[in-house]
Amino acid sequence: MKKFILIISVFTALSSIAQKRELGEVTLDELSQKFCPADTSAPAAVLFSLGKTYFEYSENEGFRIITEIQTKIKIYKKEGYEYANAVERIYTGGGTSEEKVSFSKAVTYNLIDGKIEKTKLNSSGEFREEVNKYWALKKITMPNVREGSIIEYKVMISSPYIHNFPEWVFQKSIPVLYSEYTTVIPEYFTYSKHFRGYHSPIISKDYRERSVYNTSNSSSSGGFRFREETSKYVVENIAALKEEIFTSNINNYRTTLVHELSTTQYPNSQIKRYSTDWETVAKEIYVSSNFGDELKKTGYFEKDVDGLLQGISDPEERMVILFSFVRNRMNWNEFYGVFCKDGVKKAYAEKKGNVAELNLMLVSMLRYAGLNANPVIISTRNNGIPLFPSQTSFNYVIAAVKFQDNIYLMDATSKYSMPNILPTRDLNWQGRIIQSDGTNQSINLVPSFLSKSATTLMAKIDKTGVIEGKVREMYFDYEAFDYRTRYGNASIESQMERLEKRHSGIEVSDFSVQNNLEISKPIVESYSFKDNHSVELIGGKLHISPLLFKTLSENPFKQDEREYPVDFIYPHQDKTTISLTIPEGYVVEVLPEGKAFTMPENIAGFKYMIQSADNQIQIILTLDINQAIIGSENYEFLRSLFNEFVKKNTEKIILKKV
Incomplete structure (x- = not known):
């Protein structure tokens, strides 16, 4: 009452x-x-x-x-x-x-x-x-x-x-x-x-x-x-x-x-009548002089493309060569839109243009090379999900090439993108691919494959609780793309500062990164560390956070309910492998138990494995987010998963003196 x-x-x-x-x-x-x-x-x-x-x-x-x-x-x-x-x-x-x-x-x-x-x-x-x-x-x-x-x-x-x-x-x-x-x-x-x-x-x-x-x-x-x-x-x-x-x-x-x-x-x-359905919208865009007519122009690049492709017969290799050429030669002026502003010919000469000029140029080159290439009109994440058929629903265009049952999506605006690794601004719901005959169909923009990160940490604990060791982190696909986008131009000093700020209580040295510019390879980040905060000395016993400074101590999902979906942008897997050497004269008194938790329909889950032998403790923790977008109807399960994940992160290993 x-x-x-x-x-x-x-x-x-x-x-x-x-x-x-x-x-x-x-x-x-x-x-x-x-x-x-x-x-x-x-x-x-x-x-x-x-x-x-x-x-x-x-x-x-x-x-x-x-x-x-x-x-x-x-x-x-x-x-x-x-x-x-x-x-x-x-x-x-x-x-x-x-x-x-x-x-x-x-x-x-x-x-x-x-x-x-x-x-x-x-x-x-x-x-x-x-x-x-x-x-x-x-x-x-x-x-x-x-x-x-x-x-x-x-x-x-x-x-x-x-x-x-x-x-x-x-x-x-x-x-x-x-x-x-x-x-x-x-x-x-x-x-x-x-x-x-x-x-x-x-x-x-x-x-x-x-x-x-x-x-x-x-x-x-x-x-x-x-x-x-x-x-x-x-x-x-x-x-x-x-x-x-x-x-x-x-x-x-x-x-x-x-x-x-x-x-x-x-x-x-x-x-x-104006736009009444998605097919009509796409057709109206395609027949525009600032879109379809620009695709027909080839004279400005033919000599360059002929030279690039001389002696190359494999279709997929031709695609990669042309995509790399446009991506590396051209510079995006950060203007959005599905229509060209100054035209592909002028953009090519000045090596700079808006998104339509860069990617329609790419489609035109791919077609000239004999590939089944077509433009894809999309709405970027900051433009929102299109609710209804309208030209204003789309604000961006990318390229697509089809090989039998495989479709490769490409965006030449980013220096770090690859076929099927698009800038994350592009990963928004669905786009519409427009074939050369004017027909069009929807195409899913959200990746279905897992982008992985793998961390290997080897460390030694001394009797005072200080931990020293080495870390090697590898990033693949979208994880590598995100890394390059954020830190591609960062100095060694700023990278070390970033790690020390993110993981409060550690000192970083011997930092290095491999493959930062070789975008077809995974990023490999390595560094040494000294950790003074992951072990507590209580009553003569060492209480250790098994994941050290990698511990997730709070559930990011704090709301009891959620009305709208959880968007992870792309599916991903984070795997952490830790090997700890305990100090001489100590043995394991308490070791957390392993745990596995899976959401319905395998939407997401984690596995936590831990074991000890002699003076070694081995931990393997894998978190899988198998869907980029998880609906609000599954929010309670997702929140429960992270509750359990945090519990395993925060359980302690206890060492006692022999």
């Missing part, structure tokens, strides 16, 4: 705040509130967010999309100060028509000596940042923000791009007490609506007739009438979406409403 009363009290408190949904209406109760009733740990909370998207018409421009947003936020802690800033993206059109963004009614409220103090945003707190040729940011930083402040502002966005319908994000990284979004869409436009996330809004609809008059003629004959559909979406009391370990892109799971333009039909005109 007490729990029920508490819940009623919380929602009553939330409701009392949420009812005041007008900018400028700030109360003493709101300002004096010390914490968010729904989440006492929250640094801030959105009291309300009201949005409305509608269309305006002018003779010169036709229809524009207008979006108005009113936001009111309560700041509870210093950690919440960042929520007193606001950012809106502006599509500049690459020099053509630009979107317009303006802020207004931006005020910070504070409670000072029992009175409400208002501080308005001035021009110094508002600025614009150019991102690139196509995008800019409009930002505001609210003034006089402190613990207890309430900030509010209004933003208006005007866009000539009817396909660029704004996303409405109901769920934030802080609690949202009330979020309301209204759309008013003329009958000339049909948008497909898609929701993601775990909260369902309350939806209401209405219809009305609207008249628009040309400014040059205000009579009825100078205008037109049309029907509009009004839709209102409301979600209340939304918990903060908190980032958890091993999450691909948190926005995949954030409660959001997305509109995608499906058709347009103006008066006395034929209906125009």
Whole structure:
């Protein structure tokens, strides 16, 4: 009963705040509130967010999309100060028509000596940042923000791009007490609506007739009438979406409403259909002059390719040679996109281009060499999982070569990638491979094979508990790719510092790394160490952490429940083999038991083996993550696996004197 009363009290408190949904209406109760009733740990909370998207018409421009947003936020802690800033993206059109963004009614409220103090945003707190040729940011930083402040502002966005319908994000990284979004869409436009996330809004609809008059003629004959559909979406009391370990892109799971333009039909005109399925989207991309036409160009590289492949008849060898040539010769300018910007010919001459120019160039060379090569359009991890058919769902292109039943995926943007070892940004759900005849099909981007790391540690323990030894670590496939990406250009000194910082309490010497630049071979990292923290001397006995500084002492999965999948990026196996020499005059008194734990359907598991003989202790610990993505329905099993894994990591070997 007490729990029920508490819940009623919380929602009553939330409701009392949420009812005041007008900018400028700030109360003493709101300002004096010390914490968010729904989440006492929250640094801030959105009291309300009201949005409305509608269309305006002018003779010169036709229809524009207008979006108005009113936001009111309560700041509870210093950690919440960042929520007193606001950012809106502006599509500049690459020099053509630009979107317009303006802020207004931006005020910070504070409670000072029992009175409400208002501080308005001035021009110094508002600025614009150019991102690139196509995008800019409009930002505001609210003034006089402190613990207890309430900030509010209004933003208006005007866009000539009817396909660029704004996303409405109901769920934030802080609690949202009330979020309301209204759309008013003329009958000339049909948008497909898609929701993601775990909260369902309350939806209401209405219809009305609207008249628009040309400014040059205000009579009825100078205008037109049309029907509009009004839709209102409301979600209340939304918990903060908190980032958890091993999450691909948190926005995949954030409660959001997305509109995608499906058709347009103006008066006395034929209906125009836009992307309705994945096959159509892929075909539209392929026939574009900045995509398909670029694939047909070969003259700029033919002489070089002929020289490279002279005397080489094996198809797979030809593939590797051409891939290595493009990867090593070309440099990625870090621009994404499925379309070429300056074209493959110019990119080849300048040895630099965007992702489409590099990888379409590679596909073209592979085809010229007689291989069954095709482009694959994908959405990168930071772009999210595509929810619906749209050209904007894809932001990247890679290459594929098919040999009978085998498909090799390649991305020439990374100096450390290999066939079927893609940059991890590419490993996101599925892409679409587009054949030369224009047909296309989905292709899985997530690796199915295990990428392995193997650690061999040999060490000797002295009577004072100090351990000295050597470590040899080998990294294969994606593990090697990750290593090279992170540390490929690191100095020996920085590598040693990294290890000492990661494994607190050890001293590292004699560090070396092999095959750092020979990317077809595994990375081999070796070093000597001195460990002063893995043995405790208690009552004349030595208590040893069997895995020494490699011990995992905490379960990374701390939440009792998880709504979204665990994403390990790729399947992997970590194997550690340890050989310990115990000091003379000591014997093993306590030795942990072996253990094996396997999740259902062999999704993941570990094996822990330990034995002693004479003055030697041997430990072998293997952790297998056999699926890159583990669904939330298996989270409890995964958490249990790591609980058991940590237990075995933290059990002690005890040595006593003879």
